[in-house]
Amino acid sequence: MPEHLSLYIHVPFCKRKCPYCDFFSVTDLSVVPAYVDGVCKEIRLWADLAGVWSRMPVHTVYFGGGTPSLLSLDQMRQILDTVQHHFCLAAGPEITVEVNPGTVDDAFLAGLRHLGINRLSIGAQSFDPQKLSYLSRIHTRDQVFDTLAGAARAGFANLGLDLIYGLPNETPDVWQKDLEAALGCRPVHLSCYMLTIEPGTPFFDRYENSSLFPCDRDRRTDFFVQTAEVLESYGYIHYEVSNFALGKEHQSVHNSWYWERGGYLGMGPSAHSFFPLNPGGPSGRQSGPVRSWNPADIHAWLNHLAAGCLPGSGYEVLTPVQERMEKVMLGLRTKTGIPAKMPGPDTHALMVRLADEGLGVFFYPPKTYPGSQRFRLTRSGLICLDSIVEAFVWKMM
Numbered sequence: 227m228p229e230h231l232s233l234y235i236h237v238p239f240c241k242r243k244c245p246y247c248d249f250f251s252v253t254d255l256s257v258v259p260a261y262v263d264g265v266c267k268e269i270r271l272w273a274d275l276a277g278v279w280s281r282m283p284v285h286t287v288y289f290g291g292g293t294p295s296l297l298s299l300d301q302m303r304q305i306l307d308t309v310q311h312h313f314c315l316a317a318g319p320e321i322t323v324e325v326n327p328g329t330v331d332d333a334f335l336a337g338l339r340h341l342g343i344n345r346l347s348i349g350a351q352s353f354d355p356q357k358l359s360y361l362s363r364i365h366t367r368d369q370v371f372d373t374l375a376g377a378a379r380a381g382f383a384n385l386g387l388d389l390i391y392g393l394p395n396e397t398p399d400v401w402q403k404d405l406e407a408a409l410g411c412r413p414v415h416l417s418c419y420m421l422t423i424e425p426g427t428p429f430f431d432r433y434e435n436s437s438l439f440p441c442d443r444d445r446r447t448d449f450f451v452q453t454a455e456v457l458e459s460y461g462y463i464h465y466e467v468s469n470f471a472l473g474k475e476h477q478s479v480h481n482s483w484y485w486e487r488g489g490y491l492g493m494g495p496s497a498h499s500f501f502p503l504n505p506g507g508p509s510g511r512q513s514g515p516v517r518s519w520n521p522a523d524i525h526a527w528l529n530h531l532a533a534g535c536l537p538g539s540g541y542e543v544l545t546p547v548q549e550r551m552e553k554v555m556l557g558l559r560t561k562t563g564i565p566a567k568m569p570g571p572d573t574h575a576l577m578v579r580l581a582d583e584g585l586g587v588f589f590y591p592p593k594t595y596p597g598s599q600r601f602r603l604t605r606s607g608l609i610c611l612d613s614i615v616e617a618f619v620w621k622m623m
């Protein structure tokens with residue numbers, strides 16, 4: 227059995243919806259008190275019902291959203307107290323809160339630190355006023371700097387910054403200035419995401435009616451290479467396709483746990499949970515890993531809880547083939563890659579076949595890592611991650 231558990235708490239509130247975002251959140255803040263009571267109830271229910279999982283040391287807690295920094299300090303304390311009361315925290319857990327500039331002040335940041343939060347992920351997205359306006363962000367460039375300075379004053383050393391690139395009219399110069407502004411603040415972690423046009427968002431509607439033209443493949447490649455070259459030249463480790471850290475100790479433990487397919491419980495509307503080993507029911511018969519998810523609807527989620535039930539709206543048991551595919555998809559995103567030996571088809575033989583077919587430039591051959599017994603993608607491979615994974619998965623079937 228795995229040794230640790232992670233908790234994800236989805237805080238589904240935003241001041242305003244950003245037109246590119248497909249995460250579940252609502253702007254009706256009158257539901258916040260009911261949500262806080264609900265999420266505490268869900269934590270208690272999971273602790274009662276998750277059996278062996280609920281007794282594992284929790285090594286990461288992640289408040290994501292939405293905009294968790296819209297909760298008050300008292301509400302954050304209520305949730306954290308419930309976690310601590312019903313789960314066993316590992317020594318030195320990583321506790322992260324996503325924070326949006328324009329929603330916090332110094333007193334709030336100091337309060338978070340006082341509560342034991344030790345990592346902030348700051349949703350800056352950009353320092354460029356035109357990009358911020360295009361993305362309909364609620365904050366200004368100055369508020370990003372203020373948030374970073376306030377977090378440092380509050381004693382947060384473990385600070386991450388999220389940035390978005392690849393807007394329709396963005397130039398490499400604009401992106402370079404964004405990167406340089408971020409580097410000037412020297413955050414220990416940077417997440418740089420390519421803008422994607424997600425179905426169901428206002429940006430997707432604009433794309434469908436031909437009033438928004440996303441970056442083409444060549445420009446996406448150029449932005450990706452620019453990002454990796456600039457950040458690596460400043461000492462950041464490109465440890466996942468979109469993530470960079472100033473040293474291994476600053477890599478996100480929580481997100482790395484996802485990519486390693488560790489077990490986690492998700493609380494809040496739309497949150498997912500994952501059990502990599504299913505200990506089985508009363509018969510004790512094991513089945514494949516299980517993934518479950520909550521409804522992406524705050525009232526449906528609250529109704530389940532009011533009835534005293536865990537608010538899951540669906541689950542799937544992964545087949546061995548799905549499990550292998552998932553290991554490849556998640557593993558190849560990271561610098562760690564995938565093991566040369568996995569249950570099922572011979573990974574090494576598959577890689578050799580892909581190399582024979584001319585795809586060798588996309589991954590490091592095993593001889594680069596004698597004894598490491600792992601494969602990982604080169605930068606060229608990361609650029610076309612989806613196609614490589616698809617080719618690999620086809621060969622595994």
Ligand code: SF4
Nearest residue numbers: 240243244247291292
């Ligand atoms: S990007 Fe963040 S702030 Fe904007 S709608 Fe999505 S969750 Fe809310």
